[in-house]
Amino acid sequence: xPRTQKNDNFIDKSxxxxxxLILKLLxxxxxxxxxxxxxxxxxxxxxxxxxxxxxxxxxEALKLEEDPNDCGYILYNMGLIYASNGERxxxxxxxxxxxxxxPRLPQALNNIAVIxxxxxxxxxxxxxxxxxxxxxxxxxxxxxxxxxxxxNNYIEAQNWLKTTGRMEIDIFF
Numbered sequence: 354x355p356r357t358q359k360n361d362n363f364i365d366k367s368x369x370x371x372x373x374l375i376l377k378l379l380x381x382x383x384x385x386x387x388x389x390x391x392x393x394x395x396x397x398x399x400x401x402x403x404x405x406x407x408x409x410x411x412x413e414a415l416k417l418e419e420d421p422n423d424c425g426y427i428l429y430n431m432g433l434i435y436a437s438n439g440e441r442x443x444x445x446x447x448x449x450x451x452x453x454x455x456p457r458l459p460q461a462l463n464n465i466a467v468i469x470x471x472x473x474x475x476x477x478x479x480x481x482x483x484x485x486x487x488x489x490x491x492x493x494x495x496x497x498x499x500x501x502x503x504x505n506n507y508i509e510a511q512n513w514l515k516t517t518g519r520m521e522i523d524i525f526f
Contacts, residue, residue, distance in 0.1 A: 388417035392427060404434045425455025432464065441468050462499035463507055466492040470513075493519040 395410030411431050418424050432447035445468055448461040473488030496510040497520065514520035 384417050385419065388414045388419075388423070391417065392423070395427075395430065399430060399434060404438065408434060422455040422457075425451045425453075425458050425461075428454060429458055429461050429464075432461065436464065436468065441472070444468065457502065459499040459502040459506065462495045462502070463510065466495035466499065466510065469495065489517070490519070493517075 391410045391414035395407045395414060398404075398410060399407035408431060411427050414427050415424060418427060428447050428451035432444045432451060435441075435447060436444035445465060448465045451458055451461045469488050469492035473485045473492060475485075476482075476488060477485035493514055496507060496514060500507050500511055500514075511520070
């Protein structure tokens, strides 16, 4: 049974009705509409913590989707799943692919920075100071890129950049 028939709460039903209306009115080809259905079902499954089902839907959406920006969002969502499952390398790979497909995804840049920062902290805890600092520098590069795209977001990252001396001037505000 398609996920759209399983949604039983008001918000999910409302979203499904609106999405179905958009699909009917959208001037898109059949393939694009089918990709959207898989994407929508993937998001619904992801919200419910059904990660395997979400990934299956996202994979199907990627096979059909032709718009690179939309592919970027699909890849980004897949990265979120892998990151939440602790598969940081796979998540990083997907975030990078998302950015290649859609360069205007500051959230993917931010998530790469978060992972690199975490790995930098881990390295420092293991006594690998130089490696930790290198990872922090890489994280800073990604955060600066994300903040330039979305200057009102990532306030904690902006503060970290300033307090660590990785961003000396207030160019974001």
